Amino acid sequence: MSSRGSAAGLVASATALVAAAVGLVRSKLVALATAPKRFVVMVQRAIYDVRTGKRSSWDVTKSVLMTLFGLAMVLVLLFPLFWITTASLAEGSRLFNTSGIFPDPSTYNLGAYRWVIFESDFFFVDGDWGYPQLVLGGGDGLVSFRWAGTETGPGAVFNSLYIVSVTLAAGFGMIVPAAYAFSRRKFVGRKRILYGYVLFTQIGAGLSIATLVALYSLFSTYGLTNNLFVLGLFYAASAIPFNTWLLKTYMDNIPVSYEEAAMVDGASFLDTIREVILPLTKPGLAVVLIFVWLAGWNEFIIAQTLLRPENYPLSVELYNIATEGRFSTPWTRFAAFANLFALPVAIVYFAAQRSVEDGLSFGGMEG
Amino acid sequence: MASSQPGTGVSGLARLRSALPFSSRDWGLLLVAPGVLLFSSFMLYPIFYLFYISLTDATFAGSVIGGGAELIGLANYVQLIGDSQFWTSMTTTWLFVAVSLVIKVILAVGIALLLNHVRVAGKRYMRAAVIVPLGFPGIFTITVWRGMFSDARFGVFNTILGRYNDVMSSLSAPQALLFDVPIGFLSGRWEAFFAYVTTEVWLAYPFMVIIIVSALQDVPRSLHEAAMVDGAGALQRFRTVTLPAIKGPVLFASILTAATSFQQFLIPWVFNQGGPSRQNELIIVYGYREAITFNQFGLSAAILIVGIGFVGLFMYAAVRYGGLAEGVGDE
Numbered sequence: 115m116s117s118r119g120s121a122a123g124l125v126a127s128a129t130a131l132v133a134a135a136v137g138l139v140r141s142k143l144v145a146l147a148t149a150p151k152r153f154v155v156m157v158q159r160a161i162y163d164v165r166t167g168k169r170s171s172w173d174v175t176k177s178v179l180m181t182l183f184g185l186a187m188v189l190v191l192l193f194p195l196f197w198i199t200t201a202s203l204a205e206g207s208r209l210f211n212t213s214g215i216f217p218d219p220s221t222y223n224l225g226a227y228r229w230v231i232f233e234s235d236f237f238f239v240d241g242d243w244g245y246p247q248l249v250l251g252g253g254d255g256l257v258s259f260r261w262a263g264t265e266t267g268p269g270a271v272f273n274s275l276y277i278v279s280v281t282l283a284a285g286f287g288m289i290v291p292a293a294y295a296f297s298r299r300k301f302v303g304r305k306r307i308l309y310g311y312v313l314f315t316q317i318g319a320g321l322s323i324a325t326l327v328a329l330y331s332l333f334s335t336y337g338l339t340n341n342l343f344v345l346g347l348f349y350a351a352s353a354i355p356f357n358t359w360l361l362k363t364y365m366d367n368i369p370v371s372y373e374e375a376a377m378v379d380g381a382s383f384l385d386t387i388r389e390v391i392l393p394l395t396k397p398g399l400a401v402v403l404i405f406v407w408l409a410g411w412n413e414f415i416i417a418q419t420l421l422r423p424e425n426y427p428l429s430v431e432l433y434n435i436a437t438e439g440r441f442s443t444p445w446t447r448f449a450a451f452a453n454l455f456a457l458p459v460a461i462v463y464f465a466a467q468r469s470v471e472d473g474l475s476f477g478g479m480e481g
Numbered sequence: 482m483a484s485s486q487p488g489t490g491v492s493g494l495a496r497l498r499s500a501l502p503f504s505s506r507d508w509g510l511l512l513v514a515p516g517v518l519l520f521s522s523f524m525l526y527p528i529f530y531l532f533y534i535s536l537t538d539a540t541f542a543g544s545v546i547g548g549g550a551e552l553i554g555l556a557n558y559v560q561l562i563g564d565s566q567f568w569t570s571m572t573t574t575w576l577f578v579a580v581s582l583v584i585k586v587i588l589a590v591g592i593a594l595l596l597n598h599v600r601v602a603g604k605r606y607m608r609a610a611v612i613v614p615l616g617f618p619g620i621f622t623i624t625v626w627r628g629m630f631s632d633a634r635f636g637v638f639n640t641i642l643g644r645y646n647d648v649m650s651s652l653s654a655p656q657a658l659l660f661d662v663p664i665g666f667l668s669g670r671w672e673a674f675f676a677y678v679t680t681e682v683w684l685a686y687p688f689m690v691i692i693i694v695s696a697l698q699d700v701p702r703s704l705h706e707a708a709m710v711d712g713a714g715a716l717q718r719f720r721t722v723t724l725p726a727i728k729g730p731v732l733f734a735s736i737l738t739a740a741t742s743f744q745q746f747l748i749p750w751v752f753n754q755g756g757p758s759r760q761n762e763l764i765i766v767y768g769y770r771e772a773i774t775f776n777q778f779g780l781s782a783a784i785l786i787v788g789i790g791f792v793g794l795f796m797y798a799a800v801r802y803g804g805l806a807e808g809v810g811d812e
Contacts, residue, residue: 299509351523
């Protein structure tokens with residue numbers, strides 16, 4: 115398995131990501147926890163205003179109706195996600211039956227999640243869990259790494275994580291310096307390259323499927339199919355235009371005078387990068403982290419075409435569960451698998467939501 | 482590389498430059514080059530290679546690699562023009578783009594206005610909630626929608642329609658208002674098309690809502706109040722204050738999401754592979770199936786090149802009319 119070597123780096127980056135995610139989620143939870151109090155104050159204020167005659171009761175009723183309308187709309191829009199979450203809790207009962215759309219709450223159980231963890235290929239093939247082991251001596255150098263206690267080997271999540279680490283490493287290594295150069299330097303061809311990038315910002319995913327036929331031929335020619343490392347590089351390539359442009363616009367908003375001030379104080383060029391540019395670009399870097407991560411984590415059609423089953427990442431496994439029955443999908447298992455696959459990323463995504471929105475509405479805003 | 486030159490731009494950068502180990506004017510290019518190289522080799526080169534394949538009579542990957550394919554000029558493109566399947570796919574694709582775009586714009590403007598309205602309490606939380614679809618992988622949400630559009634009698638939408646029928650008939654409504662359940666959402670042509678459009682709208686509205694809300698927030702409150710003092714009604718205020726503010730951003734977002742819908746692959750593929758009987762194959766699905774299912778690599782490449790050409794037009798429109806490339810030129 116090619117993932118052995120990078121295991122240490124993988125663990126380190128995973129820890130950093132989890133720490134960042136926990137921090138973000140906590141700050142969101144604090145904001146959410148104070149929301150009911152603010153709501154109560156608002157209601158009290160409204161009652162007071164009506165009593166003292168500042169607002170008519172019809173005025174308040176209109177506000178209440180509009181709010182209820184908004185809530186109803188949100189519920190309708192989020193219905194699919196609500197449905198699939200309840201479905202994931204109904205392992206063992208028939209989902210499509212006469213009793214209605216949602217499964218009977220009295221039958222809720224975590225059986226589907228147990229299936230994902232202990233029987234599916236999510237963590238280990240066939241859910242046969244092992245543990246990491248460092249081997250001293252032996253054939254593969256001084257210290258080598260292997261999985262012990264499992265007969266079937268590591269599962270799809272490790273393939274996904276490996277792809278994503280390659281995508282993140284290659285993506286960040288190329289995006290951050292390029293964004294800095296575009297924002298701060300003048301050089302030959304700057305405008306032309308930037309223009310080319312902008313043209314490609316929005317069309318990454320569809321374009322890669324369109325070129326799949328050529329990619330497949332090329333990768334076969336160079337013997338690069340079934341190679342997780344190359345696939346990770348490919349996802350990084352598809353993420354470069356959008357994220358470089360995004361980070362450049364972030365850096366454009368940092369006043370040049372900050373760097374000048376640092377230079378006057380005797381900071382070297384690398385000091386200004388480390389002490390001025392990078393700290394001030396942090397929100398931008400967070401968004402780029404999310405987008406680059408998603409580029410490697412979510413894609414499945416190219417992975418499915420280029421890889422062989424033992425290297426399938428989670429996205430392909432998910433698709434296979436969805437299509438394994440000829441006429442029906444095992445919905446509860448699919449839902450549980452999908453929730454474990456998507457939720458960690460979705461939580462980070464919504465924790466950083468404001469920055470993500472800023473990133474998505476880049477350019478064209480002043481229109 | 483040119484020899485060192487004193488900086489002529491921002492004064493601080495001149496000092497910054499002189500502090501560098503090397504001071505060629507173009508060293509920024511070195512920072513950009515790796516990304517350009519990676520991008521070109523994985524994205525641009527395949528497009529050129531795809532064009533090359535489209536000029537050959539390659540039938541499968543092996544014939545491209547092994548040299549079994551011969552150059553046949555534009556024969557594949559000529560064949561496409563006479564192929565009724567190509568025209569079916571083109572019409573369906575454009576119809577899909579147009580219908581979903583209209584619904585998307587109306588829905589997104591409605592949501593954005595509601596979630597920016599003074600009378601709605603907890604707007605911020607609702608805004609956070611409505612963009613949820615963006616945070617989940619397409620393969621997940623699209624499969625969920627396929628489940629809800631199940632042909633089965635007790636599929637989600639069929640159940641809802643059944644309930645609706647019960648309510649309507651208890652009100653003794655005329656037969657014309659009732660649905661003939663179960664509807665085969667994925668087995669009829671227009672039923673499947675309807676399912677595609679619904680899903681596409683659901684996937685794409687958050688992006689539009691984000692863009693429109695941020696445009697609405699830039700409209701000063703005083704402008705609305707001034708219009709109100711002048712006695713303008715809600716409709717008139719929408720026309721004179723709101724509409725001018727969101728027109729540009731809506732156009733920008735429309736072009737971009739139209740370009741994405743044009744390349745929609747996952748929805749038709751996951752729902753019913755562009756069926757029934759190849760009637761709903763959007764252009765990328767059509768190209769993909771010609772290659773993978775029917776072993777027509779040359780023809781498939783020609784289809785995909787046509788598709789990429791249209792996407793290029795979308796991007797040109799976005800730059801020309803949507804101001805996509807604003808900020809490329811500025812320093």
